[in-house]
Amino acid sequence: MLERAVRAGVIGATDAELIGTTRIGDVELAEVANALGISYKACHQRHRRAESALVEWLSSDRYSPFEFVEKGPETPCSSNGGRPRQGRSMDRRPDKRRSTPMPRR
Secondary structure, eight states, X not given: OHHHHHHTTSSOHHHHHHHIIIIISOOOHHHHHHHHTSOHHHHHHHHHHHHHHHHHHHTSTTOOSOOOOOXXXXXXXXXXXXXXXXXXXXXXXXXXXXXXXXOOO
């Protein structure tokens, strides 16, 4: 979800990493602030703003919980469900089977 928010331009990649590290990675905000070289207060504000933007996006009409893959163009084989069958006949009904079995190889 964070990756999708970054692709949608809702939050930046650093902000997504900040949220992911503190919420999912269970790292203290003070540790992250130190690693970023910013004060705790600045890190807290950045974190709060990024989460607010994320929550606003998640509750808006712009966000869809589903991400669909576009269907590709049909090829001559895809209308039959894949590659053309070779070997056996498509008709597998018992009354249409051969009277003598095929020899095994």
